[in-house]
Amino acid sequence: MESIKIFGVRVDNVSLDEATNKIEAFLKDEGLKTIYTPNTEIVMACKENKKLRNIVNSGDLIVPDGIGLIYASNIKKKPLKERVTGFDLSMKILEIANRGGYSLYLLGGKEGVAKKASEKIKEKYPNIKVVGYHNGYFKGSHLGEKDHPEEIAIIDEICGKKPDIIFVGLGFPKQEIWIYENKGRLPSKIIIGNGGTMDVLSGNTKRAPEIFQKLGLEWFYRLIKEPSRIKRQLVLPKFMIHVLFSKDVIE
Template structure:
């Protein structure tokens, strides 16, 4: 079994959820900062034309297939990924690890109040986990092309002084990837994950699809039903599949 599968130039770790969790535990037990990214088909399509994003993803310590389309594509091309490893689910596994091992988490992203609310919900469900701090995603920083701004420097100082082990960065792609890449050498933490709307779900602002949709790989369809305005974004899935099928060496 290949340890990684490259799809349209993005190298994806070929791990089950159980294996991804074990890898996270290894990261947290060692020195230095590891980065974890969770691309779906839309992000992989963006990375195909966005060299900067593609290179950042490929430098990640662990990159997991968040979209079921990535799994289907790998199987069509006979380089099968084991399973979808949803960024939200892996984030929950990280909270469980933090609960059991006493790790601390800093929450960065979302609208004002979302990270705080998410933190409150986390400690209710995972009392052994510690919330080191939180900040909304509305500040001048590398995610909007203003790296090194004093607002960003203050937040980095706050993260470092908080003693956090894990950093959730929820700006959405590719902003969260840009921010982590530009600041990873300045952060005194063990693990940074770009996990999109995870904090919105934890805070109760948005809801995940019912479990049946998740099991069938149809979360995208559920979101489309709930918000038909997403149709333009959802068109990336059939376009992705056509690109994979008709592009030579699209999966390696």
Template structure:
């Protein structure tokens, strides 16, 4: 699988269909597979946090979740095939799970969010076996407290449920940290760190209209709806400036 490095973060050059085919194969062959969803914010965070960078590069695949990554790769002559949004991938995984009667467990967000999200998933995808959900407000590896009894209880519930797909939504770094600390003791096949997906599925966050998504302006729509995001979105122009003037080492091919 071809991949490039954007400011040190591995980005796999894949399409949505290719990722879904890989997922199907891993589930069929009972193989664990870890998916991360880096965007420009993740990449910029990694510039200031080497620990986060190390977590990001230990996944089995990093999908290009962000139009900024697509532009950066194209500007440096190493174009990616397409944007593969983490939310869209998650929804496609739900559709696949529904067709194949797969088992799903969701963990993350505030109390009640994962539960609500799974109720709505069940209503829309009745063939998915929802085998459990849990909020992210427990003491565990994502908070730097490894092996706490609260975390061990959650892991026990997951392992007893044996999900085909495990959604982990603690947000940037926390979800990757939790997955990396616990992957060897998790009895789950496909593990995806998918951030705010649970809030989206629960109906707490409205997705941008299709026209904004097609134009690569989903970030702008979210900024209009949530002006307080300006402190996060400011990294986008900084990212592009680094790409434009940072030289060849900013984006390079991984051999």
């Protein structure tokens, strides 16, 4: 699989269809495959933090969930095929699971979000077996408390129910850390860190209108809705400045 590195972060050069095909292959393969969905904010954090960078780079599939990554790859003449968002890929995973009758576990979100998301999934995808869910408020590896009793209880539950697929929505970098620290003891086929996907699935959060999605301006839509995100969103222009004026941006 062809890939590039942006500030040392591996990004696989795949289209949504190609990523979907990889997921189908993963589900038929042995062992657990990890999926990460870096955007510009994540890449900038990984640029400054080697441990996070190594965690993301360890993924079996790493898709470009950020329009800034597409711009950077074009500017530096190593173009990525297209933006592949974690949400869109998660929807493809649900379609595959529905066709194949695969099982799913949801981990993350505020109290009640994963439960509500599971109900919505069952309505739309009746062939998916949602075998369990848990909110994201527990002590564990993502908080520097590996093997805390609360984490062990969740892992025991997952091991008992043996879901084919696990959605982890703890937000970056917690979800990536949790996946990395625990992937060796989970009996599933694929695990994806997909941020706020469960919030959208549950109906608690609305995704940006399609025109914003097509233009790669979902970040701007969220900023309009949540002005408090301004500090986080400033990372995009900072990223582009680094792209324009730094050497060895892309390998």
